[in-house]
Amino acid sequence: MLQVNRRPESLVDVKMHYCPGCGHGIVHRLVAEVMDELKIRERTIGVAPVGCAVFADHYFNCDMIQGPHGRGPAIATGIKRSKPQCIVFSYQGDGDLASIGMAETIHSAGRSENITIIFINNAIYGMTGGQMAPTTLVGQKATTCPLGRDPKVNGYPIRVCELLAQLDGSRYLERTSIHTAAHVIKAKKAIKKAFQCQIDGKGFSLVEVLSTCPTNMGISPLDACKFVQEKLLPQYPLGVFKDSDGGMNNVSRN
Amino acid sequence: MGEKLLMKGNDAMAEGAVRAGCRFFAGYPITPQNEVPEYMSWRLPQAGGAFIQAESEVAAINMLYGSAATGIRCMTSSSSPGISLKQEGISYAAGADLPIFFANVVRGGPGLGNIAGAQGDYFQSVRGGGHGDYRTFVMAPDSVEEMGNFPLHCYAVAEKYRIPAMILTDGVLGQMMEPLEFKFPEVDPKKLSEPDWALGECRGRKNRLVGSYDLYEGRLEVMTLNRAKRYAEIEAKEVMFEAQQCDDAQIVLVAYGISARACGAALKMARAEGLKVGLFRPITLWPFPKKQLRELADRVQGFLVVEMSLGQMVDDVRLATEFRAPVHLHARPSGVTPTGEEILKKIKDTLKAGKGECVCCK
Numbered sequence A: 001m002l003q004v005n006r007r008p009e010s011l012v013d014v015k016m017h018y019c020p021g022c023g024h025g026i027v028h029r030l031v032a033e034v035m036d037e038l039k040i041r042e043r044t045i046g047v048a049p050v051g052c053a054v055f056a057d058h059y060f061n062c063d064m065i066q067g068p069h070g071r072g073p074a075i076a077t078g079i080k081r082s083k084p085q086c087i088v089f090s091y092q093g094d095g096d097l098a099s100i101g102m103a104e105t106i107h108s109a110g111r112s113e114n115i116t117i118i119f120i121n122n123a124i125y126g127m128t129g130g131q132m133a134p135t136t137l138v139g140q141k142a143t144t145c146p147l148g149r150d151p152k153v154n155g156y157p158i159r160v161c162e163l164l165a166q167l168d169g170s171r172y173l174e175r176t177s178i179h180t181a182a183h184v185i186k187a188k189k190a191i192k193k194a195f196q197c198q199i200d201g202k203g204f205s206l207v208e209v210l211s212t213c214p215t216n217m218g219i220s221p222l223d224a225c226k227f228v229q230e231k232l233l234p235q236y237p238l239g240v241f242k243d244s245d246g247g248m249n250n251v252s253r254n
Numbered sequence B: 001m002g003e004k005l006l007m008k009g010n011d012a013m014a015e016g017a018v019r020a021g022c023r024f025f026a027g028y029p030i031t032p033q034n035e036v037p038e039y040m041s042w043r044l045p046q047a048g049g050a051f052i053q054a055e056s057e058v059a060a061i062n063m064l065y066g067s068a069a070t071g072i073r074c075m076t077s078s079s080s081p082g083i084s085l086k087q088e089g090i091s092y093a094a095g096a097d098l099p100i101f102f103a104n105v106v107r108g109g110p111g112l113g114n115i116a117g118a119q120g121d122y123f124q125s126v127r128g129g130g131h132g133d134y135r136t137f138v139m140a141p142d143s144v145e146e147m148g149n150f151p152l153h154c155y156a157v158a159e160k161y162r163i164p165a166m167i168l169t170d171g172v173l174g175q176m177m178e179p180l181e182f183k184f185p186e187v188d189p190k191k192l193s194e195p196d197w198a199l200g201e202c203r204g205r206k207n208r209l210v211g212s213y214d215l216y217e218g219r220l221e222v223m224t225l226n227r228a229k230r231y232a233e234i235e236a237k238e239v240m241f242e243a244q245q246c247d248d249a250q251i252v253l254v255a256y257g258i259s260a261r262a263c264g265a266a267l268k269m270a271r272a273e274g275l276k277v278g279l280f281r282p283i284t285l286w287p288f289p290k291k292q293l294r295e296l297a298d299r300v301q302g303f304l305v306v307e308m309s310l311g312q313m314v315d316d317v318r319l320a321t322e323f324r325a326p327v328h329l330h331a332r333p334s335g336v337t338p339t340g341e342e343i344l345k346k347i348k349d350t351l352k353a354g355k356g357e358c359v360c361c362k
Helices: A024-037 A052-058 A072-082 A094-100 A102-110 A160-165 A181-199 A221-235 B009-019 B035-046 B057-069 B080-095 B122-126 B144-161 B171-175 B219-237 B257-272 B290-297 B313-321 B340-353
Strands: A044-048 A063-066 A087-093 A116-121 A170-177 A204-210 A239-243 B005-008 B024-027 B050-053 B074-078 B101-106 B137-139 B165-170 B177-180 B241-244 B251-254 B277-282 B284-286 B302-307 B327-331
Touching (some): A024 A116, A044 A052, A063 B057, A102 A160, A160 A170, A160 A204, B009 B035, B009 B165, B122 B165, B137 B144, B171 B257, B251 B340, B257 B277, B290 B302, B290 B313, B302 B313
Parallel strands (some): B074 B101, B101 B165, B137 B165, B251 B277
Antiparallel strands (some): B005 B177, B137 B284, B241 B277
16 A cells, blocks of 8 residues: 555654644644654754743654743754754744743844744744734734734734844744645745755754644634734745855854 | 962863863853853863853853753853843753753842852852752852862762752952862763763664653652652762861851851961860852751850851751750851951850850841
């Protein structure tokens, strides 16, 4: 019998805890498929965040570490500098990466740390129950802005890829989405490019993935995909924001 | 080994860590510990290691969390306000059983305080510091020589029991120069065996996890109780102290770090005057030399604790001695180093007061 699909070797064969319609499962699989295809599973170390993906350390079939909220890029830095032969990735949500961990995010990019960050942007806090994220849209309701995000009170959402693109140290930055099958395929290509960037010793890479959180938005999985298409895409345009070997600034390192 | 060197305390501590096998350092500038990252910035690359000036103390301790998880010897250092920022990462390292090593070159506090040597971070060091139930192995050097030789012992204890280890020193010891000798052969990190929990290449083995959480009811308690067994073993086996002229002493001074040096001067003057004074110096602050102080308590007229704080270790001396002898306090908080003369005066007050009366509040 012809086997046309299987679980990637880089994923552990366990049931994931994610809610129906959540994007984490898809992105986990994409990262795992990329690890398989690049044959890096046996030398990859992943950093799990605080947030819904905290249990990612139990899902990826490579060495994993779980650390404090937002500190993934710092932890990944310590690992990479201690084990330069390893491929190191940090998997983070929007609150983790763009709120509490913004300093670590910017400075790891500034140092052009040779690590890869997978950044899940679903515009809301998931694990804690639907609070406002730094990426929550203006007018979007959350449990800490029940009437919708009001710029006079809560300010404006942050565009991470655009922010990091200004830094000389960032090497590969792309924003993708997983709300349709076509977008999933593109997201995988971006993730593969980001890991390749690290393998080639070019420096800091980050892939932002627009994702869905039907549970905390109180909508169906299909409506969550529609929300990404209609609301998130205009605020967070997809595309490659940086694809550089650093030019004059390139200090190729492992 | 064997060579006499003249070094600043901070430099000695950094060099001692490198000779003990440290190959990764992350730190952030703060006075009076700046010599440590400055020294590491050239010394570690020379030794084949890596140095990072982190964007904050928070980032530095988390870089250490990552580095220690790969099983290598690493270090961070800071001074009081920066150590407060590191507490999150220290708690995570304790929870993940990572043998991190760090140093606090204490300055005057609270808040921004000042940059003079102080001892106000005793509670923070020996009572956990960060959130949750955990212990840190704490060593308090009183000389540049001990600053240089203690990192090796910190690594040994941290790795044996898988707990965070620290050197609690202060701005005076960090800044002053003294002759020293590194009393151990330089460690080649390549010859250290890789721990069976270290992250790296999972080729041919099951993948490994490092972390501090468990949400299943009761399992976290089991993890913590297992850690407590190791804590008990440390308390039984790893206590270090120095007792000077305590055998016939009526009054025993109790002090650690730079305070103990000032007490040493007072001890000499007191003995020259024929006063029966001794000096008890805890070298490990956790585990605290409870048993030894308890034994002394039945033999002496009283204790005089000298601290550069409002009095923090004095609580541990009182707990250890079970109030079997009066425990007096001479406290100089927020960046003031006591002189031998003022301690001598306090010794005389204490002797005059006899049992039962307290001289602390005068």
